[in-house]
Amino acid sequence: MYISQLSISNFKSFHRANIKLRKFNVLIGANAAGKSNLLQLFKFIRDISQFGLENAISLQGGNEYLRNINLKRGNNIVGLGLKFDILKEYGIKRNTKIGILEAKLKNFYYTFKIKLNLKNNTYYVIKDELTAGLHFIEYKKDNKTFDYGTANLYINLLKNSYEINFKSKLKKIEANELFPTLPDMQKFLNERIHKSLIIESPLIYTFPFEKIAYFMKNISMYDFDTRLPKKATQFLGKAELEENGENLAIVLRKILSDIEKRRAFFNLVNNVLPLIENIEVKSFLDKYLQFLIEESFAKGQFIPSSMISDGTIFIIALIIAIYFENKPCAIFEEPERRIHPYLISKIIDMMRDASSNKQIIISTHNPEAVKHADIENLLLISRNERGFSTIDRPAEIEQIKVFLKNEIGIEELYVNNLLKL
C-alpha cells in the first residue's frame, strides 16, 4: 500500500496543493521552498496515529505553527486529504445471511479538516471522512460466484455524530454484519466528537481499515546521527531500527543471525561498499553490543564501529532501513549528505529497487541524485508569488521536455533553478 495522492490546505508553508505520489518520490527545491514542511506533514500524520491529534499539533509547534503563518487570521482551517492504493490484493471472507462473501480492498480515501483557535490554542474537527473501496464477491453453495462489483464503506463526521454509510448492491446486508466492530468504533468516535479523528480509534486496527492504520502509525522518518551507532549499544533496546540509528548494533545482530537476511544483506552491502568482507556484532561486559567490520584488504582484522567512517555507518543504516525494516513508508531528508558522488546513483537505484515493497520519500539538493532519480519521480517544491509552497512534477511541464530533448540534463535545469518554467 502507498499514498498515491495528497491534498493539503494551509499546512505550514502550503496554502493549497494537490499532488500524485509514486512509490519512489524525490523532493527537490531551493532552500526554504517547503521540502521539510512537506516531510513534516508525513510526521504529523504519523504522530496523530501514534499520539493523537492534540499531541501531534503540539509536536508541530502548536496551532500557530501548524497553519500557514502567511494567511490572514480568519483562515484557520488546516486540512489534509490522502488516497491510498493497495499493491497486494488483500481481503477477508465472512459468513453472511446470503452466503459467503469476500471483501477485497481496493483503496482508501481519508480527509480531515481542523479549525484552529489561535487565541486559546484549541481546535475543532470539522471534517473527518474515511472511505474504503471494497470489491465484493459472493461464493454460492453450488460453487458459483457472483460479482457485486465495488462498494464504498464510509465513516463520516456529521454535525453532531459520526455516520456509517455502506453504499452497495448488497442491499440485504448491513455494514455492521460485514464489519462487526463498526458500532463500537462509532460509539468511540461519538464520545470524542470534534476533538479526535477516526484514525485515533483503537478499532481502526480491524478490517477493512487496519492497513491504513498500520501505514500511518509506521511511517518512518530517518535522520541517522552517525555518532550514535559508533558507540556501544545496550543489549536492551528495540529490535527495529531507531530513526536516529542508535541501536544499529542490535538490528545488525538480528539480521546477521538469520541466514536468508544475512545473505541478502551482504549482497546489498557489497553493491555499494565492496571492500566490506564481513560484519560481526560482539557483546561485552554482558551488557553492551558493538559491531565490527572486516575489510577484504585486511582479512582477520576487525575494525570496531567507533573507528568506522560516518559514510560507511550511514550506508549500512540506510540499507537496513530501506530493505530490512518492516515499515510501509520510509522518509529521508537529504540522505546523500555523507555519500561519495559515485555512489549516489547506486543509492538512488537501491531506493528505487526497495520502493517495490515500500513507499520511499527523500528530499535532496544534490544534482547527482536529481540526475539519477528519473524525472518521473521528481517533485519540485517552490514558493509562488504570494510566498506559498507549491508542488509540481517537472515531468509534466511541457517546456522542460523540450530542454531534455535537446540534451540539457534535468540536473542542469535544477542547478540553474530552471525547473519551474
Added chain:
Amino acid sequence: MPKEKIYLFVEGNDDEIFFRKLITPILSKYYKNIEIIKYAQMKKDKVNLFLLSIRTLNFDYLFFADKDEYLSIKQKKEKLSEKFEQLAKENIIIVVLEIESWYLAGLDETASETLHINYFTNTDNLSKEDFNRLYHGRFNSRIDFIYEIIKLYVIEKAKQKNKSFSYFYNEYIH
C-alpha cells in the same frame, strides 16, 4: 605481459555490476587496470571528451550498448558512431537484447532451480521486463537477485545461450 589499462563504457549500474563482478576478473589477465565508465546519464560531449582523452593516452577501450529498438546490430553501431564522433565502430559491442539477457545466459539448469526461476535455453530475446518478472517471490530486491546470479554464473554457459555475449567473449577476450 599485461597492458596498462582498458576502459569499459557501460550504460548504467546493472551493467557496471556485470562487468565489475564477471568480466573484470577475466580481463585482469590482460590489463593491469580496468576502469568502468557509466555513460547513460552523461552528455554526448562529455562521452566524446572521455573517448578523445583515452585515445590520446593510447589506452584500449570497449563501448557496450543495448540493442534497444534498433532492427540490427549494424544499425545500432551506426547510430552510436554518428552520436559519438570519437567512437570507433570496431570498439562497439552491442548487448542483445539488454544486460539482463547476459545475466540470465550464464545460468545453467541447476542454478535456475536454485534461484527458483525458469530455465532459458536461449536468452537472445529476453528483455528487462522478462527479467523483472522472474525475481519477485523469492527475492525482495532486484539487486539481491543480480548478486545471486553472479554467484552461480557460468561463462561457458553464457557463451552458448547468448549470441552477442559469445561474440564479445570470442572476439575480445579469447
